[in-house]
Amino acid sequence: MKYWKQVALGAAAVVATAAIPAVHAAEVSYAQVLANTCAGCHGPDGSSRGPSAPTIAGMSPEIFIDAMRDYRDGKRYGTVMQRIAKGYTDEQIKLMAEYFAKQPFQRFPQNHVAKLAETGAKLHERYCEKCHENGGKASAEAGVLAGQWIPYLRFQIEDYQSGAREYKEKNMQKRLTELLEKEGEKGLEALYHFYASQK
């Protein structure tokens, strides 16, 4: 009796496994179709292989939507992104945002100087951690910085400073100004190396 019970459950499990693709036949969603057009520049499933285009996987949907709207409305500078964002409706942007939010942010090895990264870790704690939580890995409140590509981070800071990208949070401007006053460009460089060092 016991024997039969085991065989029956085992066999049922095998059948159930085999039946999964049959019951849920493969389907491609429109969100996937839209999101996969981004892969050529942002990497498969939004994780960029570098050396400069940003990873967009694991972004909070709100931040993604804000970024696309700002590009579209000319409020944020981007080389090709202003032109690309104009091609999508709000609904399409929302579908892409939700898709990328579900993808894991894959971190790839990036050249960095360990000593600078150590300094950067401390500066991050002091100036950035309050919003870019968990060493810059959290995505709920702000953009993911840990593992982001250095040239992209550098371009963004340049754009904040020149006004090509507007500050979403007053506090960001305050902290960046403070950092530059106290630590100078070297401080920024250390932060970049810290984010590049994270795995």
Next chain:
Amino acid sequence: MFRMHRRTFLQAVGSSAAASLVGAPSLVLGAAKKVVIVGGGTGGATTAQYLRKYDPSIEVTLIEPNHHYYTCYFSNLVVGGLRQLDSLKHSYDGLAKRGVKVVHDTVTAIDGAAKQVITAGGQKFAFDRCIVAPGIDLNYEGIEGYSQALEKDIPHAWKAGEQTAILAKQLQEMKDGGTVVMVAPPNPYRCPPGPYERACLIANYLKQHKPKSKLIILDPKDKFSKQGLFTAAWKKHYSGILEWLGPEMAGTKFSVDAKSKTVKCAGGEFKADVLNLIPPQRAGAIAKAANLTDDKGWCPVNPHTFESTLVPGVHVIGDAAIAGAMPKSAYAANSQGKVCAMAVVMLLNGKNPVDPAYTNTCYSFVTADQAVSVAAIYELKEGKIVEKTSGLTPGDASEAVLRREAEYAESWYRNTVTDIFG
């Protein structure tokens, strides 16, 4: 106490099997759906990758004669001495890891009625759907006196690999004070900005290494891709080195005397030390052999699924396909491969394809560290692929912006080849 009789157990198994029969009979009967892809370039490899990603139960066979693929994109950097050819070389190992069966052979026939592909090696492959991505063939005869037999001495370098290396080597071996002549192709052809990016990078090489030399471009077209941006770059960086002669000056018919490397046209005779002839183009030969081409040599398709309008069950993507407003570019082939993979997966699962989404983003280097770009989004409208938005690098962009574009171009390359080859 739990009791299960043998009969009850069989009933349980039976009902599960019955349920799965309703969903997908082929799975239960052990016959996976078969897709055969002809051609392992950008379009073919992308489709293979995404078919397996979207539906791992599909058996995907990719047939490609070469063991490696050299990308045409970024090959002008090799011509200009700024990059190694090996950095453009990609293997099919990534596709094999995804479960794609990669066969190195040449397809000689595609039988749409019998749903079968036949190779030069005598192999036969049955398919439920076939995807043909043969790229382009060169119509050497389009330039009188030119032929495939001459391409090692007079390279076209319009398919990357050995051809790229030959042109780069000839430039390196040319004496200072020499003349490079390029004949640009008529529309339509692979990579619309390609000849003009090449012109920039050859001129850049001459400026750096052989400043007494000249580059003459003979062009049968008076308009070309990113024209304003290229001509501005030529004026700014290569004045006195590069000369472009359009149809008003050069005419539209070219002939070549191979021995003296002299091009003859309405504009006169141009004797070259290094000659680069880019002939007119048409869809890869197998497309014609399989009756997939129209009278102009390209393949008409349903733009939603890329299924041939001439042979049902056979899809054509990439440079060979007539894809409305989309150019014959790598990003377009990659984008079409994904749309085609989606459509084929949906059709093989008995569903309607969802709406398509098509994109093109293309960078051209104008100097060693500056690039310009075009980005466009397309949509399906009344059965045609039309441009929804399109934009170029602004004409007044600073050099800092162009350097930023060059950095993003490098990222474009890495991400694109990872998306395609794994």
